[in-house]
Amino acid sequence: MAGLTNSRRRGGGAGWLAAAPLLVVTLIAFGIPTVVLVVGAFSVKGGGFGFENLSATMREPYLGALWNSVTLSAVVAILGAVLGAFLAQAVLTSRSGLLREAVLTASGVLANFGGVPLAFIWIATLGNSGVVTAALGLGSGVLYNFWGLALVYLYFSVPLMVLVIAPALDGLKPQWREAALNNGASTWQFWRHVGIPVLGPALLGGAVLLFGGAFAAYATAAAMVGASVPLVTLQIADALTGNVLIGYENIALALSLDMIVIALLVMAVYLPLQKRSSRWLA
Amino acid sequence: MTVELRELRRSFGGTVALDGLSLTIEQGELIAFLGPSGCGKTTALRCVAGFERPDTGAVFIDGADVTRVPANRRDAGMVFQSYSLFPNLNVRDNVAFGLRVRRRSADERHSRAAELLELVGLGGFGERYPHQLSGGQQQRVALARALALQPKVLLLDEPLSALDAKVRVNLREEIRRLQLELGITTIFVTHDQEEALSVADRVAVLKSGRLEQVAPPAEVYDRPATPFVAEFVGTMNHLPGRVSGETVEVFGQTLPLDGTAPGAEVDVLVRPEAVRVTPSGDGRGFILASSFRGSIARLRVQLDGGGEVLADVPGHEAVRLAPGLKVDVTLVERPVLTAPRTAVAAPVEPVG
Numbered sequence A: 001m002a003g004l005t006n007s008r009r010r011g012g013g014a015g016w017l018a019a020a021p022l023l024v025v026t027l028i029a030f031g032i033p034t035v036v037l038v039v040g041a042f043s044v045k046g047g048g049f050g051f052e053n054l055s056a057t058m059r060e061p062y063l064g065a066l067w068n069s070v071t072l073s074a075v076v077a078i079l080g081a082v083l084g085a086f087l088a089q090a091v092l093t094s095r096s097g098l099l100r101e102a103v104l105t106a107s108g109v110l111a112n113f114g115g116v117p118l119a120f121i122w123i124a125t126l127g128n129s130g131v132v133t134a135a136l137g138l139g140s141g142v143l144y145n146f147w148g149l150a151l152v153y154l155y156f157s158v159p160l161m162v163l164v165i166a167p168a169l170d171g172l173k174p175q176w177r178e179a180a181l182n183n184g185a186s187t188w189q190f191w192r193h194v195g196i197p198v199l200g201p202a203l204l205g206g207a208v209l210l211f212g213g214a215f216a217a218y219a220t221a222a223a224m225v226g227a228s229v230p231l232v233t234l235q236i237a238d239a240l241t242g243n244v245l246i247g248y249e250n251i252a253l254a255l256s257l258d259m260i261v262i263a264l265l266v267m268a269v270y271l272p273l274q275k276r277s278s279r280w281l282a
Numbered sequence B: 001m002t003v004e005l006r007e008l009r010r011s012f013g014g015t016v017a018l019d020g021l022s023l024t025i026e027q028g029e030l031i032a033f034l035g036p037s038g039c040g041k042t043t044a045l046r047c048v049a050g051f052e053r054p055d056t057g058a059v060f061i062d063g064a065d066v067t068r069v070p071a072n073r074r075d076a077g078m079v080f081q082s083y084s085l086f087p088n089l090n091v092r093d094n095v096a097f098g099l100r101v102r103r104r105s106a107d108e109r110h111s112r113a114a115e116l117l118e119l120v121g122l123g124g125f126g127e128r129y130p131h132q133l134s135g136g137q138q139q140r141v142a143l144a145r146a147l148a149l150q151p152k153v154l155l156l157d158e159p160l161s162a163l164d165a166k167v168r169v170n171l172r173e174e175i176r177r178l179q180l181e182l183g184i185t186t187i188f189v190t191h192d193q194e195e196a197l198s199v200a201d202r203v204a205v206l207k208s209g210r211l212e213q214v215a216p217p218a219e220v221y222d223r224p225a226t227p228f229v230a231e232f233v234g235t236m237n238h239l240p241g242r243v244s245g246e247t248v249e250v251f252g253q254t255l256p257l258d259g260t261a262p263g264a265e266v267d268v269l270v271r272p273e274a275v276r277v278t279p280s281g282d283g284r285g286f287i288l289a290s291s292f293r294g295s296i297a298r299l300r301v302q303l304d305g306g307g308e309v310l311a312d313v314p315g316h317e318a319v320r321l322a323p324g325l326k327v328d329v330t331l332v333e334r335p336v337l338t339a340p341r342t343a344v345a346a347p348v349e350p351v352g
Helices: A002-042 A053-059 A062-092 A095-111 A115-126 A131-136 A146-170 A174-182 A187-216 A220-222 A232-241 A248-280 B041-049 B091-095 B097-101 B107-118 B135-147 B166-182 B193-199 B215-220 B228-230
Strands: B003-012 B014-023 B030-034 B056-061 B076-079 B151-159 B186-191 B203-207 B210-216 B238-242 B245-252 B253-256 B266-272 B274-281 B285-293 B298-302 B310-313 B326-331 B336-342 B346-348
Touching: A002 A053, A002 A248, A053 A062, A053 A248, A062 A095, A062 A187, A062 A232, A062 A248, A095 B336, A115 A131, A115 A146, A115 A220, A131 A232, A131 B298, A146 A187, A146 A220, A174 A187, A174 B076, A174 B135, A174 B210, A187 A248, A187 B097, A220 A232, A232 A248, B014 B041, B014 B210, B030 B097, B030 B193, B041 B056, B041 B076, B041 B151, B041 B186, B056 B215, B076 B135, B091 B097, B091 B107, B091 B135, B097 B107, B107 B135, B135 B151, B135 B166, B151 B210, B166 B193, B166 B228, B186 B193, B193 B215, B203 B215, B203 B228, B228 B266, B228 B336, B238 B310, B238 B336, B245 B266, B253 B326, B274 B298, B274 B310
Parallel strands: B030 B186, B030 B203, B076 B151, B151 B186
Antiparallel strands: B003 B014, B003 B056, B203 B210, B238 B245, B238 B266, B238 B346, B245 B253, B266 B336, B274 B326, B285 B298, B285 B326, B298 B310
């Protein structure tokens, strides 16, 4: 027994050793920045610690930017999740292997499209002098507002949702649908009582991912709308670079802490549901 | 409630799944659809359930043509091969699913679910979720769910194939008990001949979308209508024989023919239990292998002239009739089926 315990102890040690590179990277990439961020967020002018910076982020103009970011991310997450799920379902049930491969491959490419190149594509298409704007005579300002930004974010969010939800849709057994029909259910009743509840956590997981992607996006928004649509990431950049006012670096860190808290709150809803879903779709 | 399949034809691309299948299942009867993979048995069942629409032909339930009736209005309970319980619902809600979509009250749903769970031996399991049950328990729940709406017909699509041997035997007996108790017309699809023979009132053997024979189990086994049925149901020896009038000469014996022979030189089809093996120093073969199966032992006898024959002997003979022993082989005198000559003596093992 003692031997077994010792071997287990040795096994455990070896396991931690194998994980050491990952732990080191995690410490460098996440641990140290988080500590710096938290310390900075609570450091007040003149030395010492306090809630001054965090309080500032709960006032204008930062609160408005925070609210804009949350709203934009929520809109992108909900629309992206719904559109992506419908698109994935349509493709997976089309019985065309070629279409499936084409859509999944395209989604893989588009989901990784972002930053300034993405902004440029949309500016060239729907900007004030964009090809489509000119062709359709849409006038100016179509793109440079909240909904324009949401449209651009959806351009990479919908494909991302397709990639995320496709395996879950594949895991939805055809027999469940047939069993529901056999019990007298309509197609809608199947989705209401079985399909959507089973897929719910996966849908929510996808929506959380889209929320995170939109919430953290910076370059596309900076290139497209600048200060015309205040977002928290743009405020952080301005505060860190002293673009507007000097000496507001710690407010930037407090805003980052706000973002972390919001992300954690969203994850707290998602993780327990995801655990249950993985058991159903196994 | 009777179920009638009339001239059902169904193709998938170039593959013909059903090729003019006609069959009537009587009220309260349990009929087993038996056949190898691709014979059309599941397609036929799915036509009755409404999940497949035949290209031509019709399905009647209790005299009414339901061919065009959607699956959710068919009044047929079905148990699927794979566990098809809804994973997000507990056992009670799975069983009561049909009542829920029909907007029955919670009290009615719960009491009906409890009643059915008692019936399948799972009283007290209502609050559990499917992933907390064994395969056999899940299929019992699926059976209870299929019965919840008191359907006219019960359809079982290889419900036992995913279970291990012991559970399979127990559950098939349970299914038969319930079917007799409820008197419900039942179609049981299986590729396992032992399963079909043990539970069914009649067995319908299918091949390439056509009905080869439909008869009570004993008749299918003892008087197979075609060589295919003879070979598919049970184990069959193929022994070289020569037809002479109404008899056939095989192993130096003359046996009466069952039906007509396909030619003069034929394969005589003989069950292992119709082969007698006796120790004999100058016998015509020797025991190649012996497989003890409890009440019987199956011997593989190598014949001197080439070829092999299988013989079933009482289990207690297994020690005496050991591999290597020189033996004589004789056949029980009764009418035998014949098939076109294929090979020198060769046994055909069952598929299922």
